[in-house]
Amino acid sequence: MQTQTEIQAGTKWVALLDAEARGLVAAVDAHPDACRVFNGTIDAAGYIHYLIQTYHYARWSTPILGEAGERLKRLGRHPELAELLIQKAGEERGHEAWLLSDLKNLGCSQEQVEAAARSPAVDAYTGWNFFTSRSGVPTAVLGTAYVLEYLSQTRAGVGAERLQAVAAIPNIHKAVTFLRSHGALDGDHVAEMARILERLTDPEEQAAILFSARATRSIYPGIFREGDSSGLPLAR
Numbered sequence: 001m002q003t004q005t006e007i008q009a010g011t012k013w014v015a016l017l018d019a020e021a022r023g024l025v026a027a028v029d030a031h032p033d034a035c036r037v038f039n040g041t042i043d044a045a046g047y048i049h050y051l052i053q054t055y056h057y058a059r060w061s062t063p064i065l066g067e068a069g070e071r072l073k074r075l076g077r078h079p080e081l082a083e084l085l086i087q088k089a090g091e092e093r094g095h096e097a098w099l100l101s102d103l104k105n106l107g108c109s110q111e112q113v114e115a116a117a118r119s120p121a122v123d124a125y126t127g128w129n130f131f132t133s134r135s136g137v138p139t140a141v142l143g144t145a146y147v148l149e150y151l152s153q154t155r156a157g158v159g160a161e162r163l164q165a166v167a168a169i170p171n172i173h174k175a176v177t178f179l180r181s182h183g184a185l186d187g188d189h190v191a192e193m194a195r196i197l198e199r200l201t202d203p204e205e206q207a208a209i210l211f212s213a214r215a216t217r218s219i220y221p222g223i224f225r226e227g228d229s230s231g232l233p234l235a236r
Contacts, residue, residue: 017143020213021150021190027152027217033224038155040162044106044169046225051103052113052226053223054178056122059096060130065089068133068141076092078205081139084196088145091189098178106175121222128215132208137204142193143212148220149189152182 028034035040037050069085072078100110125144132140160180163172200206 014194021147024217026145027221031221038159040166049225052116053119055099056118057125060126061092062089064129064133068138072138079215087204102175102177104227124219137208140208140212143209144216147216156182
């Protein structure tokens with residue numbers, strides 16, 4: 001059973017994680033194209049760019065989380081967190097199919113999406129998270145998961161509603177599956193993760209999770225289109 005001191009310490013460090021999550025939301029709100037995605041006023045090219053870049057990182061969520069969980073089990077450390085990682089790997093399975101469906105309804109074939117250029121932010125995101133899951137502190141990927149699910153909880157569902165209400169993009173009502181589904185799913189996930197992470201007292205593990213959360217806060221806004229370009233990222 002946790003002592004009161006341990007509970008307070010757990011609450012304090014998770015509050016730091018919450019601060020990183022709020023920082024990510026603020027960074028997204030301050031980014032012109034990201035703000036337009038979630039307030040519904042983005043143009044088709046900008047929305048397609050967002051969905052393509054999201055596909056190129058989301059497709060790796062299941063192996064990143066799953067490998068981290070299995071490695072943690074092999075190390076014999078934090079069995080509850082190992083199971084949480086494996087559970088989250090299962091929850092993320094197939095989400096890339098939602099993105100492909102949304103993009104198909106906007107006129108982008110899977111072949112075009114697969115061939116599209118990845119932004120440096122996507123390469124940084126996947127590279128960092130594969131490193132932590134395979135070679136670094138495996139629990140670090142929970143920092144990434146926490147802040148992204150917090151963002152989904154606060155912006156994804158509202159964004160899907162606004163995109164449909166504004167209707168600036170042809171066929172948009174058939175192209176918000178990813179946003180709508182994440183908005184509905186990730187609220188409970190954030191609360192569940194917080195409850196489990198509050199029990200983590202290892203300073204090294206806490207620092208690794210916070211570092212990944214900060215890295216994600218820095219990297220994630222880069223998946224959105226920069227400047228006023230209307231071109232699509234459909235070439236390498």
